[in-house]
Amino acid sequence: MPKHDASMSVVKRLPRYYRFLSDLKDNNIVRISSRELSDKMGLTASQIRQDLNCFGGFGQQGYGYNVAQLHNEIGMILGLSSKFKAIIIGAGNLGKAIATQMSFEKRGFSLIGIFDNKESVTGQMINGLPVRHVSGLEEFCSENRPDVAILCIPRDAAPKVAEQLVGLGIKGFWNFSHYDLGLKYKDIPVENVHLSDSLMTFCYKVKEASEK
Amino acid sequence: MPKHDASMSVVKRLPRYYRFLSDLKDNNIVRISSRELSDKMGLTASQIRQDLNCFGGFGQQGYGYNVAQLHNEIGMILGLSSKFKAIIIGAGNLGKAIATQMSFEKRGFSLIGIFDNKESVTGQMINGLPVRHVSGLEEFCSENRPDVAILCIPRDAAPKVAEQLVGLGIKGFWNFSHYDLGLKYKDIPVENVHLSDSLMTFCYKVKEASEK
DNA sequence: GCCAAATTGTCAATGTTTTAACAAAACTTT
DNA sequence: AAAGTTTTGTTAAAACATTGACAATTTGGC
Numbered sequence: 001m002p003k004h005d006a007s008m009s010v011v012k013r014l015p016r017y018y019r020f021l022s023d024l025k026d027n028n029i030v031r032i033s034s035r036e037l038s039d040k041m042g043l044t045a046s047q048i049r050q051d052l053n054c055f056g057g058f059g060q061q062g063y064g065y066n067v068a069q070l071h072n073e074i075g076m077i078l079g080l081s082s083k084f085k086a087i088i089i090g091a092g093n094l095g096k097a098i099a100t101q102m103s104f105e106k107r108g109f110s111l112i113g114i115f116d117n118k119e120s121v122t123g124q125m126i127n128g129l130p131v132r133h134v135s136g137l138e139e140f141c142s143e144n145r146p147d148v149a150i151l152c153i154p155r156d157a158a159p160k161v162a163e164q165l166v167g168l169g170i171k172g173f174w175n176f177s178h179y180d181l182g183l184k185y186k187d188i189p190v191e192n193v194h195l196s197d198s199l200m201t202f203c204y205k206v207k208e209a210s211e212k
Numbered sequence: 213m214p215k216h217d218a219s220m221s222v223v224k225r226l227p228r229y230y231r232f233l234s235d236l237k238d239n240n241i242v243r244i245s246s247r248e249l250s251d252k253m254g255l256t257a258s259q260i261r262q263d264l265n266c267f268g269g270f271g272q273q274g275y276g277y278n279v280a281q282l283h284n285e286i287g288m289i290l291g292l293s294s295k296f297k298a299i300i301i302g303a304g305n306l307g308k309a310i311a312t313q314m315s316f317e318k319r320g321f322s323l324i325g326i327f328d329n330k331e332s333v334t335g336q337m338i339n340g341l342p343v344r345h346v347s348g349l350e351e352f353c354s355e356n357r358p359d360v361a362i363l364c365i366p367r368d369a370a371p372k373v374a375e376q377l378v379g380l381g382i383k384g385f386w387n388f389s390h391y392d393l394g395l396k397y398k399d400i401p402v403e404n405v406h407l408s409d410s411l412m413t414f415c416y417k418v419k420e421a422s423e424k
Numbered sequence: 425g426c427c428a429a430a431t432t433g434t435c436a437a438t439g440t441t442t443t444a445a446c447a448a449a450a451c452t453t454t
Numbered sequence: 455a456a457a458g459t460t461t462t463g464t465t466a467a468a469a470c471a472t473t474g475a476c477a478a479t480t481t482g483g484c
Contacts, residue, residue, distance in 0.1 A: 009471065011416055015409035019390070033431060042395050045431095046473050053433060061432040062480035078412050079419030093312050097305035098407075107408060108415035148418055172418040174411065178231070183254045189417035193410055195310075196319060197227035198403055199386065200290050203320035204223055205401035206360055206384040207291030221441065245461060257461090258443055265463060273462040274450035 006054040013051055014074055016041070021071040033064035082108040084172075085144065089161055090152035091116040091124070091131045094176060098152060099126045112144055117157075134161075141168040148172035155179045218266040225263055226286055228253070233283035245276035294320040296384075297356065301373055302364035303328035303336070303343045306388060310364060311338045324356055329369075346373075353380040360384040367391045 020041055024032060034045040034052075041048075052058055052070070055077050059065045075081065086109045088095050095114065104111045114126055115134045122133040132140065140146075149170045153161060158179035165173075172189040175181045182190035232253055236244060246257040246264075253260075264270055264282075267289050271277045287293065298321045300307050307326065316323045326338055327346045334345045344352065352358075361382045365373060370391035377385075384401040387393045394402035 007470075012409075012413055014416070015406070015412040016392075018412065019409070035431080041392075044473060046475090047471090049432065050434090050472080057433065059432055060480065061478070062430050062482085064431065078416045080412065080415060082415060082419060084415070084418055093305070093309035097309040100305050102407065102411060104411075107411045108419070109411070147422075148414075171421065172414065174414050180228075180253075187421075189414070189421045191410055191414035191417060193405070193407065194227070195314065195405065197224075197231070198405055199314060199316075199319045199321070200227040200230065200292065201224055202360075202384065202386050202401070202403035203292060203294060203296070204226070204290045205403060206296055207294060207320070209383065209399075209401045210359075219440075247461080256443060258445090259441090261462065261464090262442080269463065271462055272450060273448070274452085274460050276461065 006051075010051050010054050014078055017048075017051070018071065018074045018078065021067055021074065024067045025071055029067055031064050032067055034059070036064075078108065080106065080108045083110045084108055084147040085110055085112045086148050086150055086174075087111075087113040087115060087140075087146045088150045088152060089115050089134070089165075091121050091126065092152060095150075095152035096126055098150060098176070099129070109148070112146060113140055115140075137164070138168060141165075141170075146170065148174065150174045151177045151181075153177050159184075218263075222263050222266050226290055229260075229263070230283065230286045230290065230292075233279055233286065236279045237283055241279055243276050244279055246271070248276075290320065292318065292320045295322045296320055296359040297322055297324045298360050298362055298386075299323075299325040299327060299352075299358045300362045300364060301327050301346070301377075303333050303338065304364060307362075307364035308338055310362060310388070311341070321360070324358060325352055327352075349376070350380060353377075353382075358382065360386065362386045363389045363393075365389050371396075 020037065034048040037043075038045040038048055049059070052065075055073070058070050058073050086104065088099055088111065091099075091114050095116070099111065099114055111127070111129065114129050114131050115137055116122060116131050117134045119133065122131050124131045147170070149165045149172075151158060151161065151173055155178040158175075158177040158181065162173065162181055162185070166185060166188065170188075173181050173185075173191070175190055175192045176195070178194065178196060180192070182188075182192065232249065246260040249255075250257040250260055261271070264277075267285070270282050270285050298316060300311055300323065303311075303326050307328070311323065311326055323339070323341065326341050326343050327349055328334060328343050329346045331345065334343050336343045359382070361377045361384075363370060363373065363385055367390040370387075370389040370393065374385065374393055374397070378397060378400065382400075385393050385397075385403070387402055387404045388407070390406065390408060392404070394400075394404065
């Protein structure tokens, strides 16, 4: 039961807390204070306490936070025990990398299908799943009811595919395409990963640093 | 010549402006007002004017902005005509995807080498470059002086590799490893792409939306 | 069982980012 | 070339996010 509604800035920090707590747990550390955690993470202790308090009082005065419990709580807040059914659209290098390298099961998802529009790749097995041709998308969706789609397709293909998927009942997009979803579908959750944008931002940082 | 120093929030929006301006240019649109652009991008016109003004007055009252000129200016600010020499460490699925799908040349970089620690993949050609064994990293660096490294390696390998690369003169990291660089190297530019974190944030959004 | 040390949850203050408002400047039409 | 329209650059206000401070509470040692 959330106390206040958490802002997106807070939510975006939760995975990082989760990651650090996993690590502490692996090292058999049982308790930690906001101060110690802040040192490890490069944040202020105040921010940590404030962030966590958006969701409830997980700590105890004079003691700190129980690592395992806090780890678990944050997992619950993020919804990592969900099993949202996901499909990947686009089995190019990126789609393949996502399919093979992400631990979907630990992050609230279950990968149930991979699609591509090129005949040449359909049938290929990736991580135990066959690449299907997009022509079978409609049938697959009505049979398997996937919740979300992961778009690893070129920019030009994105609007049309997204439109189709929304029509087939897709309720969220993890979008790697070079196209801004979320402008059109305001009520559907979209998480964009614009690698090109990230690379350009990186370029700016490198340039700035080299000028000093 | 920057007027004020731009904050990171502003800089992070520049690639997106750049992207939309590219598109306008492709469609032969010559001028645009902050109002029209704000409609297209889903921002306030005020924010656009404020953002652009961090770097100088590119617009003209009563007219708006010249698309081609503004596009060019933002490219300059980002430093996209730089040719920072980049190497990729890790030729797994992700490293391969990055190597083949990113337009480095258009984003201020030039990819000059790909490395992996597995003998089995060395020698393989990716996008015209041979995968080299990491044992040759030192020699390669002293010969070719790469500026930045792109880390597509597992979490555990990251700290050590980063340390070595800093020693070899690397001046920036585009980091895909599940590890927080930038805590240790405060003066070296780091751009993190934590896909797992993004997936968890996405999970939260989907969960929230499904509860309404 | 009491006292000192530790540490949270929360409130207030500070800092940052976004939005709104508008005078000044340039464009367009007549 | 004058009048009206558009639209910027900029200042001020509002919203949001982070940090600091401290009372309240629990721990742990003696």
